[in-house]
Amino acid sequence: MNEVMTNEVKKKIVYSGVQPSGNLTIGNYLGAIKNFSAFSEDYECYYCVVDLHSVTVRQVPAELRKRTYEGLAVYMACGLDPQKNTLYVQSHVHEHAELSWLLGCNTMFGELSRMTQFKDKSRKHAENINAGLFTYPVLMAADILLYQTDIVPIGSDQKQHLELARDIAVRFNTTYSETFKVPEPYMPKSGARIMSLAEPTQKMSKSDPNANAIVYILDKKDDIIRKFRRAVTDSGSEIVMGEGKDGINNLITIYSVLSGKTCEEVEREFAGKGYGDFKTAVGELCADVLRPVQEEYARLIADKKYLEEVMKLGAERASYAARRTLSKVKRKMGFTDIPR
Numbered sequence: 263m264n265e266v267m268t269n270e271v272k273k274k275i276v277y278s279g280v281q282p283s284g285n286l287t288i289g290n291y292l293g294a295i296k297n298f299s300a301f302s303e304d305y306e307c308y309y310c311v312v313d314l315h316s317v318t319v320r321q322v323p324a325e326l327r328k329r330t331y332e333g334l335a336v337y338m339a340c341g342l343d344p345q346k347n348t349l350y351v352q353s354h355v356h357e358h359a360e361l362s363w364l365l366g367c368n369t370m371f372g373e374l375s376r377m378t379q380f381k382d383k384s385r386k387h388a389e390n391i392n393a394g395l396f397t398y399p400v401l402m403a404a405d406i407l408l409y410q411t412d413i414v415p416i417g418s419d420q421k422q423h424l425e426l427a428r429d430i431a432v433r434f435n436t437t438y439s440e441t442f443k444v445p446e447p448y449m450p451k452s453g454a455r456i457m458s459l460a461e462p463t464q465k466m467s468k469s470d471p472n473a474n475a476i477v478y479i480l481d482k483k484d485d486i487i488r489k490f491r492r493a494v495t496d497s498g499s500e501i502v503m504g505e506g507k508d509g510i511n512n513l514i515t516i517y518s519v520l521s522g523k524t525c526e527e528v529e530r531e532f533a534g535k536g537y538g539d540f541k542t543a544v545g546e547l548c549a550d551v552l553r554p555v556q557e558e559y560a561r562l563i564a565d566k567k568y569l570e571e572v573m574k575l576g577a578e579r580a581s582y583a584a585r586r587t588l589s590k591v592k593r594k595m596g597f598t599d600i601p602r
């Protein structure tokens with residue numbers, strides 16, 4: 263009896279997503295995707311290709327379509343089994359957009375105005391400061407709250423949005439009675455903010471127009487090594503972390519996360535070596551770590567039929583869970599059902 267009861271204990275829920283707004287970077291990998299598979303065994307996991315988010319910035323339609331398949335293939339190549347995880351595409355589950363509207367009516371203009379990503383992206387895309395860019399965090403809150411999520415693995419750039427999602431959940435629960443689980447962020451101790459190789463005070467972003475600033479998950483070995491060799495560093499020479507040494511701090515962090523060693527161990531390993539040797543070592547290690555991911559990706563992306571089966575299965579599973587929360591929310595807010 264006890265055993266049966268234990269088996270029926272509901273697993274905690276993990277949710278995260280990546281935008282198909284460009285080719286995925288080692289920032290996306292080290293800060294987020296790499297950590298996803300660790301949850302697969304013990305949690306019920308939803309990992310989404312968040313295509314609705316990506317159109318807050320103008321996308322070329324054919325490229326968006328292509329990158330959506332690629333995003334799914336990268337998830338699997340990074341070790342996410344579609345049987346153990348719900349892997350799906352956000353726009354296939356219309357409840358995300360619907361809940362986003364309802365939550366938007368429970369989110370304050372002032373809260374959204376404080377979001378630093380909105381301010382950054384408004385500066386970068388001054389010709390297209392659309393309403394979606396402003397309400398992006400509400401859609402992100404809907405993504406998370408729709409699945410009654412416990413844990414959200416994210417890079418540190420998404421921390422502020424996650425805090426807002428928590429505030430929205432608490433406000434809704436207080437206004438309409440307990441409806442949403444209030445989610446917790448999970449940020450890796452190291453690698454939560456991988457910096458640009460060209461401007462190490464800036465986050466590495468897949469939409470950065472400078473390709474040398476970014477290492478893509480699918481970059482060729484030679485390109486990876488070349489980019490690391492050209493990484494901007496200060497005028498020093500010792501492989502030691504320090505204030506104002508953003509470039510070398512970033513490279514030590516990347517090496518540390520890729521190798522599983524602490525930053526101090528990395529400093530000891532490279533004591534007496536110069537920046538040039540270290541940059542080559544980071545490039546080589548990065549290429550070695552990414553090689554199996556790239557091989558698996560090449561196999562998966564060639565099989566469009568299989569990717570579509572995964573998409574379909576994921577959409578069905580996600581829709582089932584999403585429908586339950588959305589109908590609860592609508593009931594609490596006073597919406598009527600279609601009379602039977």
Ligand code: AQP
Pocket residue numbers: 279280281282283284287289290291292293294295415416417418419420453454455456457465466467468469470
């Ligand atoms: N540089 C980074 N270091 C650590 N984590 C990062 N993430 C993104 N960049 C870094 C994490 O990756 C996950 C998916 O991010 P996203 O695609 O939803 O959007 P983003 O955070 O806006 O990522 P990008 O690469 O900067 O995209 P663009 O250029 O389109 O805005 C998130 O968990 C994020 O924290």
